Amino acid sequence: MHIRVGYELIYDCPQPTPMLLSLHIHFTRASDLVVPDHLITRPSVPITAYRDSFGNWCSRIVAPKGELRLSTDAVVNDRGERDPVVPSAHQHLVPELPEETLLFLLGSRYCETDLLSEAAWALFHTAPLGWGRVQAICDFVHQHITFGYAHARATRTAWEAFNERVGVCRDFTHLAVAFCRCMNIPARYCTGYLSDIGQPPPYSPMDFAAWFEVYLGGQWHTFDARNNSPRIGRVLIARGRDAADVALTNTFGPNTLKSFQVWTHEVSGAL
Structure with a gap:
């Protein structure tokens, strides 16, 4: 394709x-x-x-x-294939993580792990480790935040998105990334192109998109809290800790x- x-x-x-x-x-x-x-x-x-x-x-x-x-x-x-789904991907204990992933466990400009840690553990401590826990986070964020371009604000953080419950794709991604880090899962912010290939109409106006990747089972995997379903045709532009790194x-x-x-x-x- x-x-x-x-x-x-x-x-x-x-x-x-x-x-x-x-x-x-x-x-x-x-x-x-x-x-x-x-x-x-x-x-x-x-x-x-x-x-x-x-x-x-x-x-x-x-x-x-x-x-x-x-x-x-x-x-x-x-x-032309949808994002891979690997339910068996396991979660690594922190001492087992490769050094290059450790940065993506820490709080950052838009992902305040210190403020969200208590909520994260209350919400997701019973979710299965690994893929199931990340999917539980995506399910929650997808339902918790109402999407709308009118809600866009360049300074909104994960903590603010959690409390305001509105936002655009970067807000969904920041909150999901912060929750993953709170649960000791390395997570990095991604930006790029995302088409509507394979999706039913009507289509929204095209924009750059935000999603995230987590380190499970020895490799990085793609998740998307905004759309919350595997998609076709992601084209990555940049990765970082959050939107501040990939403006x-x-x-x-x-x-x-x-x-x-x-x-x-x-x-x-x-x-």
Whole structure:
């Protein structure tokens, strides 16, 4: 299966503005790129590429004064299969965990494990260890939070989402990640493209999506508290502790986001 993915972001800057961009498809999908996701800027500006501390591919630019258009239009080869479900994946005791997973047990900017630990143990201590416990967390978060773009707030934390009970996909993900960490399950935040392939209409407006991965049974597995069902055609962009680590754009100066478009859909026929 071939999936077309891309975006167009238009900013207006009253002065030259440095930007850090996390918009490239993750290096683990590099061999799947049929048409590369080159970052195109209009007007053209110098771009410096780098890898962040989590291994994500990122870019640095200085946006000129005035309007700046950032875009890409790529094609990705995908297996066309739903997210794997592995009910037998077991939970590791903390002393058995690989060192590289330990960071994802700790609290972070948007995932306050200290505030949520008591609630997490009260809610999930009877859930079966491993896959069943993570699924119980997803079931709870999926029912607990009401989704709506009108509820979006860039500063909302997992603790606030738990109490306010509204949010968008990043809020579902932050709360589920925090609960998993409280239950000693390493969990990392993911952002990327998620199509409606295999889903019945009506379809929501397309956007970048957030989901998470947990370390069970010696490997990382995908979970999605917002949709709470295996999906087809996830295309990862970046991973981190929470949304602060994988912000699509970080701007260092005043700016206005004038337009925001994302697309991801199956490509039919020859390219």
